Amino acid sequence: MSFVPAAGFADPVTDANASFRAVLNAMAHPGRLFSITAQPPAPPVLGCGLGSILLALADRDTPLWLSETIAVPEVAGWIGFHTGAQLVGDHRMASFVLFHAQDRLLPLDDFSLGSPEYPDRSATLLIGVERLQEGKGLTLSGPGIESTNRLDIDGIGPEFWQARANLAPLYPLGLDLIFCTQNQVAALPRTTVVEA
């Protein structure tokens, strides 16, 4: 069966730069929303927010793990064609982990948390959500936040935040989270303290 993947970035250099800057800003200002301006025709299951971040950051050096709902042939083909990233079946091996808010939650401490000498060798979770809203919801504090920020993330339940809080004592080991809608991104690095 032959299939032709949809196009990637319209302008690979500036679109990748703009998408990266949105993620960098999000990581530097946890809980604040930043726009993803590039709109590549990514498969709808993936969405162009997650699609843009993958095109900007993934390549053959970054093993990817996709949740069941995302790992359809259309998505796998599109990612493989544009980034060359290897899809792995074992989520513990992945440097980028993709899932949607409504997907079944895997134990967070099962993902790669890095090692004491190399805490950067840890997974980054890319999480597709329906809606992100500033000014209400969770209260966030930590590096990158002047006093506190508030962020509402649609579809992420308390058990997820409990599992994330359980990782905090392991710092500097940990997971960095990037939440993404079709055109907005927010990030919670491992240093951010989340209160419901």
Next chain:
Amino acid sequence: MPEGYNFAYLDEQTKRMIRRALLKAVAIPGYQVPFASREMPLPYGWGTGGIQVTASVIGPGDILKVIDQGSDDTTNAVSIRRFFSKTAGVATTERTIDATIIQTRHRIPEHPLHEGQILVYQVPIPEPLRWMEPRETETRKMHALADYGVMHVKLYEDIARFGCIATSYNYPVLVHHRYVMAPSPIPKFDNPKMDRMPALQLFGAGREKRIYAVPPYTSVKSLDFEDYPFEIQRWDQPCALCGAADTYLDEVITDDVGTRLYVCSDSDACQERQKGAA
């Protein structure tokens, strides 16, 4: 832009690798992320780390300022500014407040930086413990265990020999209460500016192949002792050109009989103040 180069010189694969390192660096403040530093068209020690970080971050809409020891018009600053206007076609400026990205060698501008700006430091030796422990395997372990006793011993030895902490540049800091970090060879005069700075601070060491970062509003504390608190340099006289009494001054020898004067090292801040006074 000349033909034959990718935007901002580096190829996209290299930028992706550096971008991933930058994101982890921001997520773990003060921790040194190894990266696959590339050969650049200038020697190590001339800012290859800072240039690679800037090249991976910069976009067509950015306005770049480059300073070398505070000055916009020394060789290193002029060359790097020209490098990016050639390879990326970006706008450049000498004014601190107009810049979106400031690449610096050994100074933090006097004018407070604002949110949204990115300060890129050129770093020669990223490992603050390197002079005490030459083995990378050991310094990794010391950071992993937050075992920073040797750094306090070094500062103590200063006090024992000189009666004060004589370290005056590259003065070690503790970032987010966890990692001891080399602030690069900025004078300790600039250390307090790093603490809870609204701008994002990125550090690139090309030869040593390390990237690290301090996110905005992050605690950066200069190491000291209760009875020997951290102090910054002071001068007996103001800047001879603009009259500022609260800036970092360079000593300039003006003739062959030893006449000297003290002037601001930050050329933009000095000129702005002279204009304001005129």
